[in-house]
């Protein structure tokens with residue numbers, strides 16, 4: 001089921017204090033939706049909601065760590081009570097520690113799965129029963145192009161995003177006759193703090209959070225399942241499927257895939273690292 005008209009519908013966005021989540025909340029508000037903005041950073045998400053909706057007539061802001069399944073259930077309940085039935089859930093919260101896999105702190109590996117995978121599962125399990133009762137809803141999970149290809153120096157992140165793709169594909173089929181649509185979004189690098197200090201690739205061009213937000217709104221309207229941002233990034237996957245591995249890997253190398261997270265400016269990345277690991 002796709003929502004041609006998003007106006008008046010209620011959406012919940014995780015990780016909405018900044019970056020792609022914030023841009024998504026803004027885009028949904030623009031369509032006329034009511035939006036529950038949630039984030040582990042409760043004070044910043046409150047400021048973000050106040051900036052996007054100064055009179056706070058169509059937003060609520062809740063501190064929510066997506067790792068906490070009970071807290072997620074409670075935020076869904078509060079949102080339904082204060083804003084109305086949730087039609088749209090955007091599981092956006094995510095982190096990306098990077099570095100050589102064998103050098104990575106085991107806690108950082110685990111944390112990526114706790115937030116990027118189990119956080120998404122918690123959101124789906126909290127929202128789907130409500131949507132199923134009403135036979136309508138749309139779950140949007142933010143994956144990454146790393147959900148389809150192997151990104152060197154972001155191995156655990158790659159594994160986590162592959163999990164998000166597989167999870168969405170499977171649950172989508174379980175709920176297909178329940179009126180619940182599901183999409184997963186696969187952006188290339190996006191200009192947020194998450195990629196601070198990383199190199200740029202020759203192609204595809206870096207995206208802005210607003211580009212991803214626009215694609216999310218379009219997916220909610222159309223019911224598209226697997227969404228690349230930009231659309232042309234799908235060629236990476238097509239190339240991988242139809243060309244011999246040495247050719248495909250050479251193209252990736254020439255485009256700068258190995259340098260992207262392999263040659264990081266640690267000074268530029270320091271504040272992101274501090275933010276992610278202080279929680």
Ligand SMILES: NC(=O)c1ccc[n+]([C@@H]2O[C@H](COP(=O)([O-])OP(=O)(O)OC[C@H]3O[C@@H](n4cnc5c(N)ncnc54)[C@H](O)[C@@H]3O)[C@@H](O)[C@H]2O)c1
Nearest residue numbers: 015017018019020040065066092093094144189190192194
């Ligand atoms: N930026 C990119 O290049 C890019 C590319 C593809 C996919 N993505 C995905 O997009 C999503 C958003 O990333 P972003 O670039 O906006 O990052 P960001 O760091 O700018 O924002 C992420 C937000 O999630 C919040 N968050 C982190 N841990 C949380 C937790 N445990 N519970 C609740 N909220 C939490 C942070 O506080 C932050 O506000 C992530 O899932 C990321 O993996 C990003």
